[in-house]
Amino acid sequence: MIDHQMTLLQIKSELLYLWTEGITVQYYEQWFEVLQPKLFRHFGIEQADFFIFSNNKFMQLTGRTFTSVRNDAIPHSPFELDETESSTAFLTPFHEKGFAYADDYLLFRNDKGEVVGLLIVGSTGHWKAFRGTSFLQELEEIVSNVIQQIKKMVFLVKEEKSFRCLFRVTELFNSTMERDVILDGIIEVVKESFPRFDIELLLSHDQNKRQHTYKLFDYMNERPSAIDAYVSGKVTMEQLPETVTKLINAPIKGRQGIYGVLQIHAPVDFEYSLSEKNFIRMVANTAGNALENASLYEQSHRVIEDLQLVNETSRKLNSHMQFDEMLSFLKQQFIKAFKPEEIAFCFYDESGNDAISPLSTEVFHTISGQTYIAFASTYLKNGKEALFDARFSNAKNDTSVYESLIAIPIMNQEKMRGFILLLHADPYYFSFDSFKLMQALISHSSLALANSMLRDQLQELVDKDHLTKLYTRNYLDEMIERSIANEESGVFLLLDVDDFKQVNDAYGHSTGDEVLRQISKSILAEVEGEGIAARWGGEEIAVYLPSSTLDEGVLFSERLIQQIPMATEPRVTISAGISCWTSEMPMTFQDIFQTADKALYSAKESGKNQLIIYQPTILKL
Template identity: 40%
Template sequence: MDFLGHQKILILKSRFFELYDTNLINENYDIIIHEALKAIQEVFDAAEVTLYTSEEWDVSWTIVSSTEKKDRIGKTISLMEDVSLACEHKFCRSPIKDDSVHDYMMLALKGKEKEKVDHILAIKIQKKLWDNPIEENSLFDDVGKEVGIFFRNMQKMVDITKDKKKYKQLFKVTEKFHSSMMMEDVLREVIFTLKEVYPSYHYYLLLSHDNNSPMDLPVKDLEYDSENMAAMEAYVTAKLQFENLKEDKNSVIYAPLKGKQGVYGVLQIIVPGVISFPKNEVEFISLLANTAGGALENAQLYQQSKKLVADLQLINEASHQLNSNLRLNEMMTYICERISASFDAKEVGFILFSLENNSTTVLLGSSSFFFEHESRQYIDYFKEKIQIEKDSLFLGDFSMQLEGTQYKSIMAVPMMQTGILKGFAIVMHPDAYHFSFDTFKLLQSLIHHSTLALTNSLLREELEKMVVTDHLTKLYSRSYLDEKIQRSLMEDKEGTFILIDIDDFKLINDTYGHQIGDDIIIQVANIIKDNIRSSDVGSRWGGEELAIYLPKVPLSLGVTIAERLVKKVRENSRPSVTISCGVSYWNKLSEDTYNTLFKRADKALYIAKETGKDKVIIQNTLLVSE
């Protein structure tokens, strides 16, 4: 190479040196490339200088920059023969068709640490300027070296600038990760960071089914199938996985979002138009995924701790309420409402077992559904299962066991007390897999704490009922009847009292024995219970005498009820017996007391017995008003 050639190389190096501007690199790298091509054009008096690059997936070459028209940038052309020659000899001279004045000098340029030529520099020069092939080859050999050095240095500076920006972004996002305890915020920051750093990439968050993520984020369920083997491998092994999709001309990395206790998902990043994932991006993506995984773990642990606190508060509050001497109905209403609200349940029921006849009883306070006929298939199924297994049942899709069922998500927990199975609680929802396993464990704990209070309440009410109930007839005791009449006289506007006596009862005892006599009393008591309302009070007055008080009932209706009872006893008792009834009545306009009400009914009963029995006699006192 002659002195002129050396001078040109020095000038070119000087021009290149002036382009080492960090601020310009940060703002617009394309301007630097264009200025470098102009420097080559001016130093070598070239008609045109164009830089081409090749896509890894294709053999075509795309114009990166040119000293000619800007609208040429991005266009793809074929330079196969010239490129092959340039790649082999570093450069070559290519005649331009139908141009006797100019040639193209093609220089092959390799990127950093690459064996493959990824850039071609085409310099359009006049033929007359290059008459000495030896000098020409030597000069363009040095030009190729200097241009290659310049581009590699520029690329290093660009990479450093990008890395600085990336890691600055990583530092910022790490601060945000650790300032938030919400999983949704962490996921949003991951996506935002990827958009900032890799605007041309595509990315998805592959999360397990137990993570509830916002719908506006690029989130997919992590599923085990043949199309997601790499993603599942990353999730299981907690290691980066790579995938090259030749048909789609994409390269994919799967980065596990891992914390210290496990993997919480996989970050999928798709790079379009490359054969293999860029190695210089792997470290940053790995750091981002690990940081995000740690933040997700912290957020999840925080949410779990909050849920545990809420669960403990629920159990503590429920235990406090259940042990505050609530009535059974109040207790069942409270606990069913709490379960329904806390577990987002559609139906909640408490089913008691009867040890005598293997039947079931639905406790009041349960959802209305359990008092309907449609509930029997659920109650019978879980009754049988729990009686055999004596363990809780957690079904995500009940339709797999019983087709055509309305409710699919079901939890059933046995109520055990001192080793005895008392019944079970059942919680249902129409959607499959609606309840989580954590919810199931909480329900078990809640039912365990509730069973003792429920059993105590049942025993207390049973004891209270025994105190106010006649042992033989199961009617109310006389003391309970007295209390109800006294209260009615103060609170109600009217009421009817019926005093009943079984006719010739001594003869029945003498004829059939006292056991049959007791059975007759029970038969009459059962007829009374079948023919009065739940608000009415049927009582054993003493011996073979029974009584009924009908609060808020006028005399005419009371007499009708008494006459119906006389007829029912005559027709349905075995052996057949009859009864006599004395009826008295009061209202607010009369100055009645408990004693006067009883005396009038007793006198009416006496008259019924003396005038033929098997009849109803009404009080003979003139009423002021009915």
């Protein structure tokens, strides 16, 4: 009896020494590692294992597996834990799990009588002798108290670690407004606490600049538990027997909405403690508030930038720019703000036909590009306010190069004057915010564009002859004066319709006017990109070719003399006089006109339907 009491006193003193030495015990396993050799020495026990009872399961303490995989967990209902049950019946599940050596056990309970742990042993003579004494109950009480203290310490250590992680990540979240830094911070802090688990973020909005992989939340295809967490804003759990996985879903929740779901994949037999669940919930909530603040910060900056963009555009467009300058400026603004791959400016003429501006990107001058123009034009002409399509191939039922489209009409006095079209190959490339900003830009730009178009139309009435659409003589005079001042050479050609009076007398003045239009159309087609054609007066037409040589002017004139008889009905011919100036042989505008006029007079006098070159001695060709 004295020996058993001494054994108990020695165990109690060693446990007391354990506490007074201030050994830091962070895991249950560490405590068992300290207790096990004492059992071996005092009772001669060679085999023993300790189990923690949690969530109706006995979980073996081996290494540090308690916080990860628990394949050896042995289910046991607390209602079945009866002290009167035979050792063999109680230990049978343990024998089946590989603990065949066990022939005795001790159950440890807390002050409320709840089971907190279990010790199974391979009995020895000393152990059996001690078990038959009254000291066994005291040993159970001592060890139970130790277990409860250990549980408190382990809980506090885990809580401290969790709160340190939470404090660190909160400090990070409060020091940044970068969404990607916040998202990376969530992943890193959760991985630190659950290093062996797979972690995913299911986000309601896509992120750029990403270090980790995130998934867009797909409401139609996500697991029911993830959808429930996203909708309800509460933490949910789900077991996936097919993958031996247990999911915990924590909504990333701010004050104004839910921005995604933090999803952790654990082994199916893993049991989350209450503190672990709270830690996951707090991380997700802290991240949700941080993401919300970052989003509001980004939105405020974006609103300011958008207002600055609209203001800058409006101010610039209202500074009396030329129409082409306006389009060029708008193109730069749209490319900077929306980063499209293609952009088109399309305007309607008086007949309602669309004309694509040369400032549009090259694709719209091809057959494939015309498909998008036609689709947008038809859509807008049907009375739609705007076109915003993120999956163009679905609308066309085919494979399209460009999936994302935005088309905004240019309106003036409730009439559509044209539209601007943006394209990008990626689906869902343009955000709805981009669409609304583009609408605002076009709305503020429409009046300036319409006014510029009107100014150009008025200027065209001043600068061009109404009948022939050729420039007026005054406009040509200004262009020639400018050319003489800034260029090295130029060719002036003066044309006259042969026997034009006979056309008027024989067919009437309306036919004569039509002949002039036919001649002008032929000249405009030939002179485009090379020079300027103007109605000089009556049936006389002047053409000026800047930076051209005399030989080039002669070839140009000869083409006109050959083409005009074939382009007119009734058929007419022309006579032409030509003069040339160079920097080596400068001439005034008056000299250029007079010499070309003399050459034309000579052409008329010497047989018509021919070109005469003015030189000091007039040459006939």
